[in-house]
Amino acid sequence: MSATDMVDSGTVLPRIAIAEPRGLRFLRVVWSEGSRAGREDVIDLSPALFGYKVYKPLRDDATLFATARLIEDGDVVAWDGDELEMSADLLLALADETMTAAEFRAFLDRHQLTQEAAGVLLGRSRRQIANYTAAGPIPRIVALACYGFEARKRAPQGSPTTSGKGRATIPSI
Template structure:
């Protein structure tokens, strides 16, 4: 028996209906299953392609990169009829790590940041921030997206780690306990209550 305990991932497996090569090692994909179902978006594959040697030919050969197709019922992206492939789970992870100008604007609103404050927090010029917002469909540099995710995680780590805010926990502590069938006093946190 194995001592390694694996966790079951309840998310549905992602699948891609179609894929089209774009410039700068990006692809346009249409999702038909998974957490991004129904979306058509441009995903920047450059971090994966530049990281692994197996993809080295894709870096310099544009014609090879344009041989892109969705394969194995949408479970992989493949080039040159299967000579090179990439799991769609990798593509999904890369899509989750990126941010568009529209996503960035939502980030500013969610965190009550002005453009000048965002520039200061992210170490960018105000002009950079304005350029990000001016192009709602453009993909921001990966480092900016990851910095934004980190900013939100630092701002409210309790919610990132446990799925509920610290304020909800304080409200929970103030509640009067209830008595169960055995006569014991119990209180359930709102995040663990059954509907």
Template sequence: MLTIKQVEPLDGFRLRVRLSNGKTIEPCIAEYLDAPCYEGLRDSYLLAQVDEWGHAVEWPDDVAIGLEALYRLAREQAGKAYPVAAFNQWMRRNGLSANEAAKALGLSRRTIIYYHTGAKPIPPVVGLACDGYNARLKQAV
């Protein structure tokens, strides 16, 4: 099972996270800073107090971000995953439930839920499939 071995803060609200598989990711956590409980991380002193806890990074006052979320962020920011916000906008814009999105993309409902909640990185090919779905809708009109 993949775990965090070491974490260090970097400039620009980025973290260098060394993983148990020998890889290093550097996600920017800026999108978290407007969420309740995370606002304090705008303070560089507090941000620097980051520590690893195997499956998450954490700060004082029980503020944490899980490894899956960090990994997804790093992949999105590196252009290796389709952004969760864009996927959710696609579902809303087309009025699709999880079942309908699964049928449209040829995926399982569970996979759609993973993507919708950000629990798993969305492969770029799924973003292309969303674009293809939209193109087919335009052609049908």
């Protein structure tokens, strides 16, 4: 194999068809390729904006945030300014941590949870749960809790992620 040979992993990488700013920290993304191809997401960029110093100029500058545009054939979203770019991979990771109101309702249905029971499970009021099911938005921490709940339910008994009683455990090293 030479240094210029291409290797195909078989995984379709994410690519964005449309990226539009929504408010100060949200980006509407329509995916053209990858695991979310054809899907539209409104992604909260707060975890990246506040997690990486490079994005500090975008945190509170609505005018700068509004300059978002696609570059690199949809592989990157860029803003005016020095090296203000976010890869489609990072946006995909953030999108995978989101949940729509319809997905939240489906979660409740799959687990036969009433709004009251979901409120107890997620540490929220019944009224908050009702708001999530009606129109969203679903806070990232709630979406992650739902995904974690489902992962725990799917884990086989006695696996490294659960004890025999279904409780999450940390494997010893």
